[in-house]
Amino acid sequence: MTYDFSDDEDSNPSGETTIRELIERRLSRRGVLAGLAGMALAGKAAQAQAGPSTFTFKEVPHSNDATHHVPDDYEVQVLIRWGDPVLPGGAPHDPSKQSASAQALQFGYNNDFLGIHPLPPGSTSNDRFLLVVNHEYTNTNLMFAGIGEGREARLRVDREQAAIEMAAHGGAVLEIAREGRQWKVVEGSRYARRIDANTSMRIGGPASGHAKMKTSADPTGAAVFGMFGNCAGGETPWGTWLTCEENVSFYFGGEAAKHPEPVLAARYGLGRTAYAWSRYADRFDLAKEPNEPHRFGWVVEIDPYDPAWQPAKRTALGRFAHEGAHHAVAKDGRVVCYMGDDSRGEYVYKFVTSKPWNPTDRAANRDLLDEGTLHVARFDEGGKMIWMPLVHGQGPLTAANGFADQGDVVIAARRAADLLKATPMDRPEDVEPNKVNGRVYVALTNNGSRKPEEVNPANPRARNDHGHILEITPGDGDHGSTEGTWDILLAAGRPGVDAGTSYNPAISAEGWLTCPDNVTFDSKGRLWIATDSGEVAGTADGLYACDLDGPGRALTRQFFVAPIGAEVCGPTLTPDDRTLFLAIQHPGEGKGSSYETPTTRWPDFKDGTPPRPSVIVITRKDGGVIGS
Numbered sequence: 207m208t209y210d211f212s213d214d215e216d217s218n219p220s221g222e223t224t225i226r227e228l229i230e231r232r233l234s235r236r237g238v239l240a241g242l243a244g245m246a247l248a249g250k251a252a253q254a255q256a257g258p259s260t261f262t263f264k265e266v267p268h269s270n271d272a273t274h275h276v277p278d279d280y281e282v283q284v285l286i287r288w289g290d291p292v293l294p295g296g297a298p299h300d301p302s303k304q305s306a307s308a309q310a311l312q313f314g315y316n317n318d319f320l321g322i323h324p325l326p327p328g329s330t331s332n333d334r335f336l337l338v339v340n341h342e343y344t345n346t347n348l349m350f351a352g353i354g355e356g357r358e359a360r361l362r363v364d365r366e367q368a369a370i371e372m373a374a375h376g377g378a379v380l381e382i383a384r385e386g387r388q389w390k391v392v393e394g395s396r397y398a399r400r401i402d403a404n405t406s407m408r409i410g411g412p413a414s415g416h417a418k419m420k421t422s423a424d425p426t427g428a429a430v431f432g433m434f435g436n437c438a439g440g441e442t443p444w445g446t447w448l449t450c451e452e453n454v455s456f457y458f459g460g461e462a463a464k465h466p467e468p469v470l471a472a473r474y475g476l477g478r479t480a481y482a483w484s485r486y487a488d489r490f491d492l493a494k495e496p497n498e499p500h501r502f503g504w505v506v507e508i509d510p511y512d513p514a515w516q517p518a519k520r521t522a523l524g525r526f527a528h529e530g531a532h533h534a535v536a537k538d539g540r541v542v543c544y545m546g547d548d549s550r551g552e553y554v555y556k557f558v559t560s561k562p563w564n565p566t567d568r569a570a571n572r573d574l575l576d577e578g579t580l581h582v583a584r585f586d587e588g589g590k591m592i593w594m595p596l597v598h599g600q601g602p603l604t605a606a607n608g609f610a611d612q613g614d615v616v617i618a619a620r621r622a623a624d625l626l627k628a629t630p631m632d633r634p635e636d637v638e639p640n641k642v643n644g645r646v647y648v649a650l651t652n653n654g655s656r657k658p659e660e661v662n663p664a665n666p667r668a669r670n671d672h673g674h675i676l677e678i679t680p681g682d683g684d685h686g687s688t689e690g691t692w693d694i695l696l697a698a699g700r701p702g703v704d705a706g707t708s709y710n711p712a713i714s715a716e717g718w719l720t721c722p723d724n725v726t727f728d729s730k731g732r733l734w735i736a737t738d739s740g741e742v743a744g745t746a747d748g749l750y751a752c753d754l755d756g757p758g759r760a761l762t763r764q765f766f767v768a769p770i771g772a773e774v775c776g777p778t779l780t781p782d783d784r785t786l787f788l789a790i791q792h793p794g795e796g797k798g799s800s801y802e803t804p805t806t807r808w809p810d811f812k813d814g815t816p817p818r819p820s821v822i823v824i825t826r827k828d829g830g831v832i833g834s
């Protein structure tokens with residue numbers, strides 16, 4: 207998410223923005239305007255030299271208008287939009303007749319993570335999948351008429367509108383298929399599913415049944431209703447979906463200082479209420495149910511192939527503002543999940559299962575993620591790094607510091623990582639292993655509040671408004687290793703305008719990016735980067751591609767531009783690289799935009815219809831490989 211709340215919060219105490227910083231920022235913007243004219247000329251020269259890239263698509267220019275843009279020889283199909291029916295009996299989208307019962311059967315709001323699971327299961331299909339989708343949050347001001355603009359709109363909703371919001375969060379499972387060049391959602395699929403803020407789930411792992419997980423509705427501490435704030439995710443080797451709860455603190459009402467555990471509450475950002483849910487449901491009221499927030503901020507495992515299997519919160523993977531959870535397999539067969547805590551100054555984690563996964567017996571992997579070791583990263587000088595285990599009883603993680611058991615460690619994973627002196631990062635988003643080159647890529651989206659005295663080797667820019675991407679090489683080429691080396695692949699921003707940018711010198715005027723968020727790789731192992739917050743550089747968000755090896759390394763090129771206000775999420779390619787799925791989140795978000803007068807009505811462009819977050823499909827008109 208971008209403009210009006212959420213990721214851009216920090217709970218790792220690092221001080222507030224000072225007046226002086228605000229003045230400096232304003233001055234540097236003026237410098238930006240002066241620099242842009244010169245850059246346009248330099249860029250023209252650079253474009254002619256963009257030869258080293260292995261990508262052959264024609265770059266799309268930076269812009270910021272009501273619609274999306276792709277190269278001329280590509281086409282865009284809208285696969286599904288907020289409010290389209292998903293389940294039997296689902297009503298067609300009608301923004302003037304919304305209800306919670308209708309929304310529960312329809313596609314949710316703000317699609318983020320996308321994952322594709324082949325049909326039939328285990329096949330190498332390129333044209334039939336289960337598509338899993340996260341619905342991260344709601345832009346209430348763009349959903350409902352007469353609610354006004356901005357984040358305050360969320361606090362004005364009535365009971366039914368709050369219930370609609372709850373039903374618009376969570377996730378969806380869709381069966382999708384290609385017929386000729388046309389992709390569509392298969393109607394009446396037995397796999398079709400909506401998961402929302404009230405779906406029944408179980409709690410697995412070391413926090414299951416813990417005293418801090420018990421509420422008046424759930425004295426077992428092992429059952430919970432729903433998930434929300436689900437940003438990115440991943441999948442397991444056995445084909446389940448991992449969906450990650452990120453900015454969950456905004457859904458709870460009340461004061462952190464009055465919480466029975468005020469230090470823990472503050473460390474997890476409670477008290478910055480952005481939704482009205484606590485007015486209508488006691489479980490979101492901190493004064494009434496202080497343990498309810500401990501039951502959110504987890505990685506949730508869902509089996510898209512089995513609608514009857516109850517989703518499980520995998521607490522062994524720790525509690526924080528989870529971006530995603532992408533896996534690799536260690537040399538000994540254990541599964542390694544890489545994860546980022548997306549807030550300013552938070553950490554990069556990985557979880558390693560205790561046991562290897564079983565490729566021949568899917569059921570044997572059912573609760574594999576409940577046992578293992580959570581680690582947090584420390585990035586050192588000289589390109590070295592270590593993964594430090596967060597294990598109760600080891601080092602400072604003892605009762606004397608408030609950790610009576612492993613449940614305490616995972617519930618307060620941020621505090622445990624603080625004590626181990628993990629490296630504070632510039633908002634870790636996707637942390638994703640590359641199956642082709644064996645390295646791991648960490649998208650650090652930005653950190654406008656890092657002060658000069660707070661820089662560290664892996665986060666070297668003070669006031670990092672544009673982010674950077676780290677590249678980790680696991681020790682011995684083994685994802686199970688607790689050592690590794692690291693390098694900075696690129697430092698984002700406008701070359702020649704923003705301080706400290708770093709790309710391949712052949713970058714064109716259209717190739718620079720800002721605020722990397724979700725990443726993916728094509729079958730050749732080349733990197734695709736989706737961005738979130740282009741407006742900090744006066745442009746719309748986009749999708750960029752670059753080589754990771756050879757003369758085109760870090761030579762990013764712009765492939766797609768989103769409509770105004772939208773973030774690009776969930777980039778996913780089919781195994782043959784001929785179909786690209788993107789989640790276009792929060793089109794029309796931003797100051798001055800409302801239901802009545804949105805900055806765009808993408809993708810319908812129909813009077814009276816607000817913008818609709820949608821999943822799109824991009825193909826080449828000749829059916830060729832995307833990006834080539």
Ligand code: FEO
Nearest residue numbers: 207213437529548
């Ligand atoms: Fe929801 Fe970290 O972006």
Ligand code: CA
Nearest residue numbers: 207213723738
């Ligand atoms: Ca983001």
Ligand code: CA
Nearest residue numbers: 207437635723
């Ligand atoms: Ca994200």
Ligand code: CA
Nearest residue numbers: 636724725726
């Ligand atoms: Ca990704």
